[in-house]
Amino acid sequence: MSIILNIKIGYFLAWRQIRRANIWTTGLIVFIMVLTFLNLVVVSGILVGLIEGSIAAHHEQFTGDVILSNLDNKQYIEGSPNIISIIKNIPEVAFVTSRFSTGAVLEANYETKKDTDKANTASAQLIGINPSAEDAVTGLASHMLEGQYLVPTDYDKVLVGSFLLAQYLSFDSPDLTSLKDVYVGTKIRIKINGITREVTVKGILKSKVDNISRGLYMVDSQAKDVIGRQDGNVAQIAVKLKPGADPLKVKQTLLLAGVDKSAKVQTYIDAQPKFLKDIIATFAMLGNFLSSIGLVVSSITIFIVIFINALTRRKFIGILKGIGINGQAIEISYIFQSVFYAISGSAIGLVLVYLALVPLFKSHPIDFPFSDGILVAPLSGTLIRMGLLIFATIVAGYIPARMIVRKNTLDSILGRN
Amino acid sequence: MIETKQLTKSFTDGDKTTHVLKGIDFKAEQGEFIAIMGRSGAGKSTLLYQMSLLDDPTSGEIIIDGKHAHNMQSEEKTEFRLKKCGYVFQDYALLPELTTLENVVLPLLMSGSARSGEAREHMEKAEAYTRAKNALAKVKLAHRLNNLPSQLSGGEQQRVSIARAIANHPIILFADEPTANLDNESSAIVMEIFQELHKEGQTIIMVTHEEQYAKLAQKIVKIDDGKVISNIKN
Numbered sequence: 001m002s003i004i005l006n007i008k009i010g011y012f013l014a015w016r017q018i019r020r021a022n023i024w025t026t027g028l029i030v031f032i033m034v035l036t037f038l039n040l041v042v043v044s045g046i047l048v049g050l051i052e053g054s055i056a057a058h059h060e061q062f063t064g065d066v067i068l069s070n071l072d073n074k075q076y077i078e079g080s081p082n083i084i085s086i087i088k089n090i091p092e093v094a095f096v097t098s099r100f101s102t103g104a105v106l107e108a109n110y111e112t113k114k115d116t117d118k119a120n121t122a123s124a125q126l127i128g129i130n131p132s133a134e135d136a137v138t139g140l141a142s143h144m145l146e147g148q149y150l151v152p153t154d155y156d157k158v159l160v161g162s163f164l165l166a167q168y169l170s171f172d173s174p175d176l177t178s179l180k181d182v183y184v185g186t187k188i189r190i191k192i193n194g195i196t197r198e199v200t201v202k203g204i205l206k207s208k209v210d211n212i213s214r215g216l217y218m219v220d221s222q223a224k225d226v227i228g229r230q231d232g233n234v235a236q237i238a239v240k241l242k243p244g245a246d247p248l249k250v251k252q253t254l255l256l257a258g259v260d261k262s263a264k265v266q267t268y269i270d271a272q273p274k275f276l277k278d279i280i281a282t283f284a285m286l287g288n289f290l291s292s293i294g295l296v297v298s299s300i301t302i303f304i305v306i307f308i309n310a311l312t313r314r315k316f317i318g319i320l321k322g323i324g325i326n327g328q329a330i331e332i333s334y335i336f337q338s339v340f341y342a343i344s345g346s347a348i349g350l351v352l353v354y355l356a357l358v359p360l361f362k363s364h365p366i367d368f369p370f371s372d373g374i375l376v377a378p379l380s381g382t383l384i385r386m387g388l389l390i391f392a393t394i395v396a397g398y399i400p401a402r403m404i405v406r407k408n409t410l411d412s413i414l415g416r417n
Numbered sequence: 418m419i420e421t422k423q424l425t426k427s428f429t430d431g432d433k434t435t436h437v438l439k440g441i442d443f444k445a446e447q448g449e450f451i452a453i454m455g456r457s458g459a460g461k462s463t464l465l466y467q468m469s470l471l472d473d474p475t476s477g478e479i480i481i482d483g484k485h486a487h488n489m490q491s492e493e494k495t496e497f498r499l500k501k502c503g504y505v506f507q508d509y510a511l512l513p514e515l516t517t518l519e520n521v522v523l524p525l526l527m528s529g530s531a532r533s534g535e536a537r538e539h540m541e542k543a544e545a546y547t548r549a550k551n552a553l554a555k556v557k558l559a560h561r562l563n564n565l566p567s568q569l570s571g572g573e574q575q576r577v578s579i580a581r582a583i584a585n586h587p588i589i590l591f592a593d594e595p596t597a598n599l600d601n602e603s604s605a606i607v608m609e610i611f612q613e614l615h616k617e618g619q620t621i622i623m624v625t626h627e628e629q630y631a632k633l634a635q636k637i638v639k640i641d642d643g644k645v646i647s648n649i650k651n
Contacts, residue, residue: 009527012519020514020565319510322471323524323581324499326492409495410472413510 009325010332017333018340026341029305033345033389034352036298040385041353043294044287045377049361051280054208054371058276059268061209064097064137064238065247066254067271068263075102076233078262084237086257092245095136100128100223101235104216106164107189108179122164122177124216126190128223128234137240140205143212147184147203150219157202158190159217165204170369190216190226197226208371237263295388299396302341306334307400314404318412327405331398338397342390350386353377418447418620419468419589424477425643426463437463439643440477445589445622450615452634453624460643461624462593468622469502469591470494482588499528503582505592509574511566511581518562521581522549528585552584553577556610572603579610583619590614592623596630608633 018026059065068083070076077083080098087096104126107119131150135141141149145162162168166178182188182201190197199218207213224230241250247267254265310317320330358375365372404412411417426438437460445451455461466472468479470486479487482501489497504510511520525545553559556576566574575595582590592611596604608630615621615635623634631637632651639647 005527009523012523012526016519017514315510316512319506319512321495322498322504322506322510324495324502325523325527326495329527408472410466413471413506 003328006326006329006332009329011336013320013325013330013333014336014340018337029302029341030344030348032301032305033298033341033393034348036294036301037346037349037386037389038352038357039294039298040291040389041349041377041382042357042375043290044284045353045375046361046366046373047283047287047290048280049376050366050368050371050373051276051283052376053365053368053374055272055276055280056374057207057209057371058272061138061140061143061207062211062238063266063268063271064095065241065245065268066239066250066265067268068237068239068254068259068265070235071262071264074262076100076229076235077237078233080233080237083259083263086254086259087237087239090250090253092241092250093239094242094245095133095240097130097133097137097238098220098234099134099236099238100126100220100227100229102126102192102227105191106160106179106216107191108182108186110189120180122179124161124164124214125211126192126216126218126223126226128218128220128227130220134217137238140212140217143205143207145204145206147201149203150217152219152221154202154219155222156197156199157218158188158199159203159205160188160201161213161215162204162206163210163213164216168204168206192226193228195226195228208369291385295392298389299392302338302393302396303400305341306338306397307403309337310334310401310404314407314412315415317404318407318409318414321405321409322413330405331401334397334401335394338393339390342393346386346389350382353382354379418445418449418482419622420444420478420480421464421468422478422480424464424467424479425475426460426467426472427475437643438467438474438477441640441643441645443468443638443645445620447588447620448615448618449636450611450621450634451623451636451638452631453622453638453640454626454628454631455640457626459640461640464640465591465593465622465624469504469589470498471504499524500585501588503585503587503590505575505578505582505590505595507594507597509566509571509578509598511574511577513566516563516565517553517558517569517577518546518549520566520577521552521584522546524581525549525584549580549584552580555583555613556580557606570603572599572606575599575603575607576610579607583614588620590619590621592621594624594626596625596627604630 068077084096084098087093104124105121106124107121109120113119131152150157150159160182163176164178165182166180169176169178179188184201184203186201187198188201190199205212205217239250241247251265251267259265317330321327358377361375365374421441421443424438424441425436427434427436441464443464453461453464467474474487478485486497515523522545525548526542550559550562553562556579558573558576558580561569561573569577595607599607611621611623612633625631635651637649637651638645
């Protein structure tokens with residue numbers, strides 16, 4: 001008997017068995033396969049998505065597509081105005097923002113403090129920005145939680161990151177100092193290198209990017225005075241490219257222009273914190289491990305389903321063999337049924353993932369403390385998982401079918417053990 | 418056509434061995450209609466299972482159409498059953514998810530293409546369906562082609578079973594108590610079909626415990642305690 005003939009007979013039997021099976025039973029099996037598929041794709045996708053969300057936020061809200069920062073042994077980028085000019089002449093560049101940056105100590109409630117009280121202070125990074133340029137690159141204005149965004153004429157006004165304020169800090173950590181009773185309109189002191197300046201809180205920023213949520217923003221013209229730098233040299237330059245432009249190509253252009261002699265030039269990928277990269281690798285591994293468990297569970301499920309199906313149909317399998325149907329054709333019919341369940345479940349799962357879950361998570365990310373979790377499900381990876389599921393299902397369907405088909409024909413017909 | 422020599426069959430359960438067939442010598446010529454009778458437990462069904470290659474004898478020989486069938490491997494027996502034998506089971510043994518026509522055409526599809534090769538597949542498929550329809554017409558079920566077994570009466574299901582058995586033009590038709598589950602009217606119809614087939618030259622070996630139907634056969638072989646006790650021509 002040719003294998004092709006057995007496949008055709010197997011298909012003949014499988015299709016009719018599926019078509020005339022109890023619709024609820026078929027529906028339940030397909031439902032299990034859908035859940036298995038979702039388990040394979042969504043669990044790891046969310047785990048990776050948590051970090052991807054954090055990386056995307058870091059990219060969009062802080063680094064831009066390319067970021068230049070001071071060399072490790074310098075406090076600022078030497079020749080910043082010249083470098084900014086070079087950047088602006090690159091055709092792919094859409095917007096540029098430059099930032100002054102220095103460490104500062106903030107103090108609140110100093111007017112009501114008694115001599116015996118501990119000062120209410122918090123450490124922060126003071127960032128001087130051009131408000132409109134910063135907003136064009138990072139959309140900073142969209143992260144206002146309270147109050148108003150900065151304008152270039154703001155004098156002695158600051159935006160405070162929400163993690164610097166006790167009322168927005170949902171956790172209590174000895175490493176994180178925060179200011180109590182500070183709201184929009186409250187006056188606070190900034191201390192930098194022994195210089196103290198009193199400023200008013202104009203607004204409160206909220207973001208899951210630490211640099212923003214623990215940052216203190218001030219208009220750059222003011223920040224220069226506070227920091228004491230009048231040469232125009234900044235600590236960071238963030239660049240947003242036109243849609244479709246390659247950050248790596250822009251980085252190469254800057255390196256060719258010799259910018260790396262006075263600044264560290266990084267694409268947003270280079271600038272990702274290393275711990276995020278490590279977490280991605282760990283979460284991907286964890287996701288794969290959980291997916292593997294899901295795959296084993298689904299294989300066992302299909303094994304049980306096919307085994308019970310074949311066992312209850314043992315008499316008919318015996319009759320098929322009795323009237324001369326090749327055992328291989330009968331086994332193939334069960335493989336076709338398994339493949340049907342796996343493909344149906346995966347197809348429904350694919351539709352759910354790409355038409356429902358991915359858009360849903362995109363519009364309603366999971367609110368984690370450090371990121372807005374999205375569902376990461378690259379099609380290639382999803383198809384590989386689908387292939388694995390189908391393969392596991394084929395094996396899980398074939399084994400019980402073979403076990404039953406190999407039994408003595410007459411014993412099967414008569415139901416003897 | 419078919420012959421058994423010193424055929425034995427024993428079943429072992431733990432230490433206990435039951436000898437069901439104790440050296441059966443049986444012979445059926447081409448075109449013969451033989452009824453095998455005997456009381457319950459005499460071994461008549463067991464003999465039919467051995468002759469129809471559904472089971473393996475403990476010892477002895479089975480020669481069908483000149484071939485020593487008892488020596489065949491399992492796959493070879495399956496193919497032999499497909500191409501040379503037809504079966505009518507006591508409980509009809511139809512596949513519940515297949516329609517009447519599909520039940521009958523299935524063995525034809527299996528054997529038709531296998532005989533002719535893939536190049537003639539489409540013609541064979543059409544031919545298989547034609548032969549299946551003809552077989553169903555022969556048992557007067559041409560109007561029930563698309564019904565599922567559950568939509569047929571017991572007598573109709575048995576006639577489908579007969580159609581399936583004869584569609585492939587087997588050299589021997591085996592029937593295991595084909596009227597046991599039927600009422601008198603349906604039984605009479607089934608036996609009429611068997612007689613017509615016999616008239617057309619079909620070799621039939623039928624196990625029955627009903628004397629009235631056994632009398633319709635050419636020969637009655639009586640079995641008791643695993644041995645042939647009489648072999649009478651009607």
